[in-house]
Amino acid sequence: MSEQHPQPQPGILGIAMYVPGKSKGPEGVTLHKLSSNETPLGPSDAAKLAYGEVSETLEFYPDGSATDLRAAIAERYGLSAERIVCGAGSDELLSLVAQAYLGPGDEAIYTTHGFLVYPIAIAANGATAVVAEEDDLTASVDAILACVSPRTRVVFLANPNNPTGTYVPIDEVRRLHAGLAADVLLVLDAAYAEYVRRNDYEAGIELVSQFDNVVMMRTFSKIFGLAALRLGWMYGPEHVVGVLNRIRGPFNVNAAAIAAGVAAINDRAHVENSVEHNSHWLGWLEGEFARLGLKVTPSVGNFLLVHLPDEDGKRASEADAFLVERGFILRRLDNYGLPNALRMTVGSEAANRGMVAALGEFLDRKG
Ligand SMILES: *Cc1c(COP(=O)(O)O)cnc(C)c1O
Numbered sequence: 001m002s003e004q005h006p007q008p009q010p011g012i013l014g015i016a017m018y019v020p021g022k023s024k025g026p027e028g029v030t031l032h033k034l035s036s037n038e039t040p041l042g043p044s045d046a047a048k049l050a051y052g053e054v055s056e057t058l059e060f061y062p063d064g065s066a067t068d069l070r071a072a073i074a075e076r077y078g079l080s081a082e083r084i085v086c087g088a089g090s091d092e093l094l095s096l097v098a099q100a101y102l103g104p105g106d107e108a109i110y111t112t113h114g115f116l117v118y119p120i121a122i123a124a125n126g127a128t129a130v131v132a133e134e135d136d137l138t139a140s141v142d143a144i145l146a147c148v149s150p151r152t153r154v155v156f157l158a159n160p161n162n163p164t165g166t167y168v169p170i171d172e173v174r175r176l177h178a179g180l181a182a183d184v185l186l187v188l189d190a191a192y193a194e195y196v197r198r199n200d201y202e203a204g205i206e207l208v209s210q211f212d213n214v215v216m217m218r219t220f221s222k223i224f225g226l227a228a229l230r231l232g233w234m235y236g237p238e239h240v241v242g243v244l245n246r247i248r249g250p251f252n253v254n255a256a257a258i259a260a261g262v263a264a265i266n267d268r269a270h271v272e273n274s275v276e277h278n279s280h281w282l283g284w285l286e287g288e289f290a291r292l293g294l295k296v297t298p299s300v301g302n303f304l305l306v307h308l309p310d311e312d313g314k315r316a317s318e319a320d321a322f323l324v325e326r327g328f329i330l331r332r333l334d335n336y337g338l339p340n341a342l343r344m345t346v347g348s349e350a351a352n353r354g355m356v357a358a359l360g361e362f363l364d365r366k367g
Helices: 045-057 067-077 089-101 117-124 141-147 170-178 205-210 238-247 255-266 268-291 315-325 349-366
Strands: 084-087 107-111 128-132 152-158 185-189 214-219 232-235 295-297 303-307 341-345
Touching: 045 255, 067 084, 067 232, 067 255, 084 089, 084 238, 089 117, 089 152, 089 185, 089 214, 089 232, 089 238, 107 117, 107 141, 117 128, 128 141, 141 152, 141 170, 152 170, 170 185, 170 205, 185 205, 205 214, 232 238, 268 295, 268 303, 268 349, 315 341, 315 349
Parallel strands: 107 128, 107 152, 152 185, 185 214
Antiparallel strands: 084 232, 214 232, 295 303, 303 341
C-alpha cells in the first residue's frame, strides 16, 4: 500500500467498524426486526405530530442550544437545564466525551461485553482501551477498579449493559465512583434506564448532582421510539457541559428531533405503556425460553440474551439462519465475544409468540 496518500491519526485504522443489527430478511416473509432494541410500540403520537409540523419551517436553522428540549428534560427529571447537553444520539455525546478527555497515552476502561461504541470512541482519539473482566456477564466494580492506572482518564459503564441486559446496583456504582480519583471521569450510559424495575437501580442522577467527575447519558432511541431522528442527552457537571458545548457542532441536533423529543418526553402515558408491555413480555419470554430448555441471562432492559451453546459453536448461527428465513431478525454477538448467544429485542405480541414458536421448531429439528 502506498504511504503517499493522507494518513489518519494513529489508532483509527485499528478500529473494527460498528456492525448495526440486520434489518433485512427474505422476500415475501413478514419481518420482525428484533435486532436493535427498538420499541415495538413506536413513538408517541404527539411526537409524530410535532415531527410533521417541522416540515413547514425547514428553511430555518434549529435552535442551536435546544432550549425547549433541555427545559422539557429538566422539568421531567427535576434537573437543571444548564447541566444538560443534547446530541445526535448518545453516540455523538460518547464520542465528544472521548474527544475532549482522551488522547494518545491515556487509558479508558470498559467491560468485556460492554457497548462496542466505547472502544471505537477510545481508539478514534488515539487512547488505549483497557477491558475489565465481568462476573457472570455483569460488570464487576472490583475488576474495573483493578484496571485503574495513573493513565486512566475515563471509565465507561453501560447500566444496564447492552448486549447482556445485566445491571450494577446503585450502591455498587457509588463504590466504583468512590474508588476513582477526582480527575477520572465516570460515564454512566443509561440508555435503558426507563425500562428497569428494580429497587436497587438508579440511572445516576444523584451521583452527577453530587460530584464533579460523573456524567449520565440518556437516549430517545429506545423507549421513546425516536431512533431514526438521532437524539440523546447528557447530564453532567457544569465544567463538562461547558467543554462539550465548545466542541460540538453548533447545530448538532436537528429541528425535527427537538420538536419530537419535547412531545415524546411529555407523553408519560406512552412511556408507562411501553414499560408495562416490556415487563409483561420480557417475563413471558424468559419463561418460554426456559421451557425450551435454553439458558437466558436475566435482563432488566428491553432485550435478552438467549444462549445456544454446543461443541463446535455452530448452533447459534444455525438458529439465526433458521429464524431469519422465517422473518425473525435477531442480533448475532460474535463481535461482542458471545458467539453462542443471540440477542432478542422484546417485540410485539405477534413477534414474541412467533419467535418462540420458530425457535421451538428449530430445536425440534436440530436438537
Ligand atoms: C442504544 C444504545 C445507546 C443509544 O445510542 P443512540 O446513539 O442514542 O441511538 C447508547 N448506549 C447503549 C448501551 C445503547 O444500547
